[in-house]
Structures are given as C-alpha cells and as structure tokens.
Amino acid sequence: MDILIIGLNHKSAGIGEREIVSKKLLTPELRLKFYESIKELKDEAGGRIIAESAVLTTCNRSEFIFSLSPSHTRSGKGHLIKNFISDYFFSPDSEKEDIFYMFLNKDAVMHLFKVASSLDSMVVGEPQILGQIKDAYNESCDFKMAGPALNKLFHKTFYCAKKVRTETKIASSPVSISYAAVELSRKIFNNLQEKKILLLGAGETGRLTLRHFIKFGVRNIHVANRTREKAFDFIEEAFEPEEKKCLNVIDFSEYFRLLPSSDIILCSTSSDEYVLKYGDIMPIIKLRKQKPLFLIDISVPRNIDPEVNKISNVYLFDIDDIGKMIEGNMETRKKESENAEGIIHSIAKEFLEWKESLNVVPVIVSLRNKVKDVLERELSNYIEKKDEKDLIINSITNKILHEPVTLIKKTVRDSDGPSKIEMLKSLFNLGAEGEKDEEAPGNRNKKGSKPSKNHPERIKLIK
Amino acid sequence: MFRDLYLVPLLIFIFSYIFIYLGNKKAYNIFLYLIYGGFAAQSALLFGWLYVNGFNLMPVDNIVFFNAWLLMVVVVLFTLFYRARYILVYITPVVALNLLIAFFAPHNAVKPLAFQGQDLSVLLLHIILVLIGDSIFALAFIISLIYILQERKIKLKKNLKLFNKKEIPFYEFFYLGKGYNLELLDSINYQCLKIGFPLITLGIAVGIYLSSSIFKSFMIAKPIEIISLITWLIYAVLLHERIARGVRGKKAAVFSIIGFLFIVSSLSFSLYLFPKFHGLK
Structure with a gap:
C-alpha cells in the first residue's frame, strides 16, 4: 500500500491554472465524477491502481490523496496517475504535468501534515485549512472512497495539526x-x-x-x-x-x-x-x-x-x-517551523510504521488461516460441536501465533524486513494465498461480503 | 559674507538625512528636530537680513533664499495640518537645492530707478504672491510625484509588502505608513491647487498692472508672458476639471507636474533671461 499525493498550489501554478482545476471540482457532483473517473484507472493487466482517494480543494490548492492498491505498491504508477489528472483538467497536448507536484509515502505524509498544520499555506498559521481538510475527508467517506489507510492518515493528520497549533506559536498571530x-x-x-x-x-x-x-x-x-x-x-x-x-x-x-x-x-x-x-x-x-x-x-x-x-x-x-x-516575521516563523517539523516528523514516523505493519497483514492472515485449516482438519475427527471446535481452534491458533506475529510486526521496521517476510512466505507457502484476495475498496464495505485483508475488523483481529 | 550663512541650514538639512538611514524611531525624531532646526536657522537669517536692510527688494540670491524659506513655511504648515510629516523627507531636498542655488546665484542688485514709491510696493506684492503660489505648487509637484509612484506600486502590485503590525520594520512604517495613502495625497494636491491658484492669479494680475504702468504696455508678447499665461491656463483647466468633472488621482497629478515645470521655466525666464522686468541689473 502506497500513499500518493498529486496536486497543485499557489507555489506550483498560477491562478489561471488553479482556476481551471477548481472549476472542474467546484461542486460535490463534479468531484464525484472525478472520483469515479480516477477509480476506473487500471493497469495493463486490468487491475485497479487506486484503492482509496480524497480530494482537497481550497482557494489556493487542489490536492488528490490516494492510497494505491497493494499490488501496485512501489510499482511506479505515480506518473500514470499524474498524467491522467493532467489530462482530466487540461487538454492532453497542453503539457501541464509540470504544474502538478507528486509526493509518495513519507514525502506525501509529511506534505499532508504540513498542509494541515498551515506550514505550506499562503498565509502561514491560518486556521481555515484544517476545516477544509476535514471536509475533504468527510466527503471522501460519504462517497465511500476512504478506506483504512486514508482513515488512519486523516486522523493522524488532524492530530498532527492540533499538536502543531498547541505546541508552537505558528498560529499565534498570522498575517491573514x-x-x-x-x-x-x-x-x-x-x-x-x-x-x-x-x-x-x-x-x-x-x-x-x-x-x-x-x-x-x-x-x-x-x-x-x-x-x-x-x-x-x-x-x-x-x-x-x-x-x-x-x-x-x-x-x-x-x-x-x-x-x-x-x-x-x-x-x-x-x-x-x-x-x-x-x-x-x-x-x-x-x-x-x-x-x-x-x-x-x-x-x-x-x-x-x-x-x-x-x-x-x-x-x-x-x-x-x-x-x-504578505511578509510575516520570517525569523519567528522559521524558528517555529523548525519546532513544527519535529512534531510532524515524529507523527509521520508513527503513521509510516503503522502503514508498513499493514503490509504484513496479508501474510499474518494467511499464516493464521493456514494454522486454522490444519487444526480444523485434525480436530474435526474428535470434536463434533462447531462452537466448541471453533473456540478451541481460535485459542490454539492464538497461542501458537502470538509470539511469531509479534516478531513479524517488529521485523517490518527492520531494514531486512521485506526479505524476512519473503522467507516466511516461502517457508509456509503463503504467497499464492496472500495474493488471491484483492478487492476493490468500493466492494469492501458491501453487506455480506467477506472483510478484505486490510479491513479494520481484520486488523483488529491481529492486534 | 551673508551668502556663506546659507550653508548653515543647508548643512543641517544634509546632516539630518544620516538619521533616516539609522532606521529607528528615535533617529526619526532626531531627523524631524533637525529639519525644524534648519527651518529655524533659515528664519533667523531672513529676519536678520530684513532687520539690517529693511523691507526692500533683494538681490537674486536673496530672492532664491527667500523662496526656499517660503517653501519651508508652506511645507511645515501642510505637514502640521495633515499630520503627514513624511512629506518633509521628500520636500527638504528641494529646499536644500534652493539654498544651494542661492549660494551660487549672482548677487545682482536691483535697479533703483525703475521702481520707486508705490510701484516698488506693488512689485514686492507681485513677487511675494507669485513666490507663495509657486511654493504651494512646488509642494503639489512633489506630492504628485509621490502619488504617481505610490499609485503605480498599487496598480502593478510591485514592491508592496504588508507586515504584521508588531513586525513592521521601521523603514517600511516610515515610507509606507499610515497617512501615506492615495486619497490623502490627492486631497493635499487639491488643497494646494485651491490655495495656490488664487495667489498665482493675483500675482500675475499685479504683474500685468506693473507691466502696463512701467513699460506703458499691457502685453508685449515676450516669452515670459506667454509662459505665465500657459502656466495659469494649465492650473485653471485643472481646477475646472476637478470641480466640474471630478478629475482626480493620476490625471490631476500629471497636470500638477506639467504645471510646475512651466512655473520653473517661467521663473528661469524672469530671473535669468529677462532680469530687467523685475528691476534686476
């Protein structure tokens, strides 16, 4: 799962270009149209690239926040999405890609936190931006475009912005x-x-x-x-x-x-x-x-x-x-920005660790299912009552896997984490099982459908 | 000897500008005190000269010195009335330039025979009216220049910086601070026109009367008369346009600048090219 932000703001584009983008995102209906168009963006194999999305529009910026499908993690699809966005708002031969910036993962998280903390605003310290981000998130939820990754990202964003406001003087007297x-x-x-x-x-x-x-x-x-x-x-x-x-x-x-x-x-x-x-x-x-x-x-x-x-x-x-x-007191703001950067770094680190741990969720779920299957097969011969059997299976599974799961989660933070995870997959033959269950985010919350690997319920299970 | 003393206010004015560059409020106050000090020195010199020589026609250098003093009187009165002391920063160099011209100007004495008795008093009245009018228009000229520059800044949105009140650098407050707005500048410009125009009209009328009584001709179509008439017409048109059609802002400022350039040329003509008209040798 990658977090990707593509956007344009008062630094990257002129008001005329921002106006064109803003006009095509002016009403909820227009934004829904955009959401639906970008959701349909597919790779060569026909798989959806974008799992979750949110659109932030203010008078100074338009930003598109995405969580990419797990199969496209580190696949370099960012430029494909950027071109799509550029073509969506401008004519394909207008070559406007340069006015859009693109941030991936750590940079994207840091960027969003800075925007919410008003460090990236035209008027540093202005309070409106946080409300606008909340609106963007609520709309994304209403359109069922937000999933676990963006839920977590936005909640961390709000937490970060509030912390920056209360612990620094960045918002004390902005030149508005x-x-x-x-x-x-x-x-x-x-x-x-x-x-x-x-x-x-x-x-x-x-x-x-x-x-x-x-x-x-x-x-x-x-x-x-x-x-x-x-x-x-x-x-x-x-x-x-x-x-x-x-x-x-x-x-x-x-x-x-x-x-x-x-x-x-x-x-x-x-x-x-x-x-x-x-x-x-x-x-x-x-x-x-x-x-x-x-x-x-x-x-x-x-x-x-x-x-x-x-x-x-x-x-x-x-x-x-x-x-x-507007020229604020640059010295004071610079100093406060440094303090704010420290807060942003530490919260971004927390989020990225959570995100990385999310990458091993399919492995943990597969491993858990594997153990459960073995126990199910073996115990079926001895225990007839289903409730009793399930209780015992769960209890044994938890006891067997508690320590390995804790170690797997810690492994993710190590530099050789991915290779260790690969080894685990090959040892237990988890690869095929881990990849077969990829659902589009829109399908995840449908009634009666099986919770996807990244669904909060599943994440709760392994916690 | 007397002309060497012109250097006293001149040096005070030049010295005062050092404090502008120090860039703090205390220095700004010192600058203002020095400007007022320079003005006091000018006044002392003028009244000293009048005490010694009596109320009489001055040589050319003294007239230029007198003009510098009148200009300062006008500026001080306007700055006090409009509470816009920043004008002093821009107008004082013009006063200093006048003093410098006075220092180098020829010490031509008046022709004693041409003007006597009543004519001498009328000539003095003519000179004083025209010089006060010119000083007011000189102020309008400087104000118009500031207006055009400031208006350009606002129109083009260049070099306009806004600061948080607590963070305004001294120099920004000083040059662009409150009271330094287009409406006020235009209002000062209009006020200058309303006061200056009657004075200059009366001055020209007195000049025509003198011309007809001494040279026995109402209009001898010399360049000085033509230029004076053009100058008067420019200000008359400007006043009419302001009252009747509400012309203001940049257009009015441009008119003021052109009008003052004609005043400078007519003064140059009258003092240097046609000294005889004013009883100068």
Whole structure:
C-alpha cells in the first residue's frame, strides 16, 4: 500500500491554472465524477491502481490523496496517475504535468501534515485549512472512497495539526488575508470610517475581512448573497451584536444598485464565472466621479474580471496578489517551523510504521488461516460441536501465533524486513494465498461480503 | 559674507538625512528636530537680513533664499495640518537645492530707478504672491510625484509588502505608513491647487498692472508672458476639471507636474533671461 499525493498550489501554478482545476471540482457532483473517473484507472493487466482517494480543494490548492492498491505498491504508477489528472483538467497536448507536484509515502505524509498544520499555506498559521481538510475527508467517506489507510492518515493528520497549533506559536498571530485586505485599503483610502463596503457572497474569509474592517471603524456594510436566508444566517451566527449593527443584507439582484456608492467591494462567491466585468465597472467609476474603488477578489475561480484593474482609479487585488505581499516575521516563523517539523516528523514516523505493519497483514492472515485449516482438519475427527471446535481452534491458533506475529510486526521496521517476510512466505507457502484476495475498496464495505485483508475488523483481529 | 550663512541650514538639512538611514524611531525624531532646526536657522537669517536692510527688494540670491524659506513655511504648515510629516523627507531636498542655488546665484542688485514709491510696493506684492503660489505648487509637484509612484506600486502590485503590525520594520512604517495613502495625497494636491491658484492669479494680475504702468504696455508678447499665461491656463483647466468633472488621482497629478515645470521655466525666464522686468541689473 502506497500513499500518493498529486496536486497543485499557489507555489506550483498560477491562478489561471488553479482556476481551471477548481472549476472542474467546484461542486460535490463534479468531484464525484472525478472520483469515479480516477477509480476506473487500471493497469495493463486490468487491475485497479487506486484503492482509496480524497480530494482537497481550497482557494489556493487542489490536492488528490490516494492510497494505491497493494499490488501496485512501489510499482511506479505515480506518473500514470499524474498524467491522467493532467489530462482530466487540461487538454492532453497542453503539457501541464509540470504544474502538478507528486509526493509518495513519507514525502506525501509529511506534505499532508504540513498542509494541515498551515506550514505550506499562503498565509502561514491560518486556521481555515484544517476545516477544509476535514471536509475533504468527510466527503471522501460519504462517497465511500476512504478506506483504512486514508482513515488512519486523516486522523493522524488532524492530530498532527492540533499538536502543531498547541505546541508552537505558528498560529499565534498570522498575517491573514483579511488583515492584508484592510492594510491595502489603508494605502488607498485616508479615512476608513466613512467608507462603504459591499460584500458579495458569505464565506469564512469574507467574514474575517469584514470583522477587520469593523474593527477599523467601518460602519456601513452591505452583504449580498444568492440565498438571502444564508446571508441572514451568516450575519446572525458570525458576528457580535455590536458588529451586526453595521451590517445590512440586500438581495443579490440589488447589488448593482449599490456599486456606485460602494468604496470597497469584497467578492467571495462560488460562481464559476465573473460576477463583475470590465463593462460593469467602467460606467460606475464615471458615476463615482473618479473616486477610487478598491476591489478585493478572494474567490477561486475569480469573480472579478482582471481587466478591471486597467481602469483608472480602480484597484483590484485577487487572492494571489495579496498572498505575494504578505511578509510575516520570517525569523519567528522559521524558528517555529523548525519546532513544527519535529512534531510532524515524529507523527509521520508513527503513521509510516503503522502503514508498513499493514503490509504484513496479508501474510499474518494467511499464516493464521493456514494454522486454522490444519487444526480444523485434525480436530474435526474428535470434536463434533462447531462452537466448541471453533473456540478451541481460535485459542490454539492464538497461542501458537502470538509470539511469531509479534516478531513479524517488529521485523517490518527492520531494514531486512521485506526479505524476512519473503522467507516466511516461502517457508509456509503463503504467497499464492496472500495474493488471491484483492478487492476493490468500493466492494469492501458491501453487506455480506467477506472483510478484505486490510479491513479494520481484520486488523483488529491481529492486534 | 551673508551668502556663506546659507550653508548653515543647508548643512543641517544634509546632516539630518544620516538619521533616516539609522532606521529607528528615535533617529526619526532626531531627523524631524533637525529639519525644524534648519527651518529655524533659515528664519533667523531672513529676519536678520530684513532687520539690517529693511523691507526692500533683494538681490537674486536673496530672492532664491527667500523662496526656499517660503517653501519651508508652506511645507511645515501642510505637514502640521495633515499630520503627514513624511512629506518633509521628500520636500527638504528641494529646499536644500534652493539654498544651494542661492549660494551660487549672482548677487545682482536691483535697479533703483525703475521702481520707486508705490510701484516698488506693488512689485514686492507681485513677487511675494507669485513666490507663495509657486511654493504651494512646488509642494503639489512633489506630492504628485509621490502619488504617481505610490499609485503605480498599487496598480502593478510591485514592491508592496504588508507586515504584521508588531513586525513592521521601521523603514517600511516610515515610507509606507499610515497617512501615506492615495486619497490623502490627492486631497493635499487639491488643497494646494485651491490655495495656490488664487495667489498665482493675483500675482500675475499685479504683474500685468506693473507691466502696463512701467513699460506703458499691457502685453508685449515676450516669452515670459506667454509662459505665465500657459502656466495659469494649465492650473485653471485643472481646477475646472476637478470641480466640474471630478478629475482626480493620476490625471490631476500629471497636470500638477506639467504645471510646475512651466512655473520653473517661467521663473528661469524672469530671473535669468529677462532680469530687467523685475528691476534686476
């Protein structure tokens, strides 16, 4: 079983490329389509390559987390999957493979832990990413795409992220997108108290940004969301009573009416096309008598046409522009990153040991079945009652195999572990039996089907 | 002898810039004190000269020195009013340049016969009005340059760095800190235009009156008059566009820069190429 991560983020790809990927993963239906397509990816012999998968999409990254089928462990199928993903999102002749990064096993685990701990984020220490990873995991479970390997991996990921947050100062005072948005507006406007803000869409970053603006004295804010009720809920749940006094909900169809009087427009809708275009803003700036207009587009795919920035006295910043400007206290962050790396290393080591032990599960199960078969055959002549017989068989099997199983598990961690396992297989003739039972993850949890070798129930048995 | 004393404020201004590069808040305060100290030295020299010579026409070098002092008065008043002391960093070099020009300028005396009695007072009024107006437009010119650079930075999103409040390096706070925003810069620019334009209009009007009374001609179509008229027209158009059509920002800044370049050329014409017009030998 290999853990493989393929993805692209703000460091490897531009916003345009991220937008293309993001658009094809925007809704759960689109993601399910992707899951089903990648699940069908087969090798030359017709066997499925991917056993489990999860898709993480945020405004800055799209990552695909896979657990490969046991038969493809160390088979070098990563590039095949990478090409498939590249072709899925871009045209085959676009040669976009380079914008995707790929991590395998230890590197993949370390990468996921870093992402969850917000060490790899555009804004180091930002808290949203952990929630987004949880959502990705829950969705993968809902689509029955997660199995024991990803279950364990994600739980270790959450544990690691929490440990990094509590034991380091990495998240103590991040320079956030919302802080950056306020600081940028202070480079344009003299007195924020008098300014009017229009928020399109009701998202987490929008909420944080509005709270920052309110803190700086802005008292006139309008919120427009496609679902009006959601906008009301957003205000009700996310703001303090004092803050609510500054906020007004308007119909999404009415936001155009407010454009000329708004000084700052924040856009964070989940629309896959431009909400504000060049032709929309051009007449508005004339109506505003050339008063500056500050547009912040914190959505991916972008909601505001980048051409708008060419209009005189209009200043447009998208999420990438803001990210490039954020320069935290590099020294402090570097030091805290080193501490966080130590935590990540130790938890990644635990997970990898567990993963390696999972590789010997088929061997242990085969060995156990072999012993059970021998006992079954021999005891059938002497004991007739099935319950009694099974009890004795299990008891003897456990007693015989307790010590060997413990030693096998320890062997896995040794450098010559694989050769010892091979020797064990040949001694007891376990090879054929160990390989014949490979099931697709989707079939594992079907009612009435036999638990697969990696199924948690089986793992529990050998523990 | 007197001109050697110009070096005192000049050296203070130059010396003060060392503290900018030290990069801490204490040094920044020392820089400000030194700038105000330089201004005090300028004032002391000017009033000393007036005490000795009385309120009379100055030689060219003294006029340039007087212009530097007026510019400093304008800048100090604006920085105090707008609480934007950073402007001093950019405008003080212009004041220092004026002092340097004054140090090397010819010590031409005024022609005593051409202007006498009432005409002399009107000439003094003309010079003072035009110089105050020019100083205000010089400030608008510097502000416009800062605006264009800052606007470019924001438009192109280059060299714009944001820092956590606790982590802002001193120099970043100093150059890009609060109050240093496009709206404020544009507002200062507009204010300069609103104050400077009436002064320069009045100055030109007084100049025309002098020209007609002394040279017995209203308009003799010399380059100085044409340039003055063009300068006045530029600022008039800018003021009209700002009031009527709401022109602001980069366009207004470009207008201000062009206008000031015409002021510099008309001043050069009037002081160096046509000294006779102002009673200079």
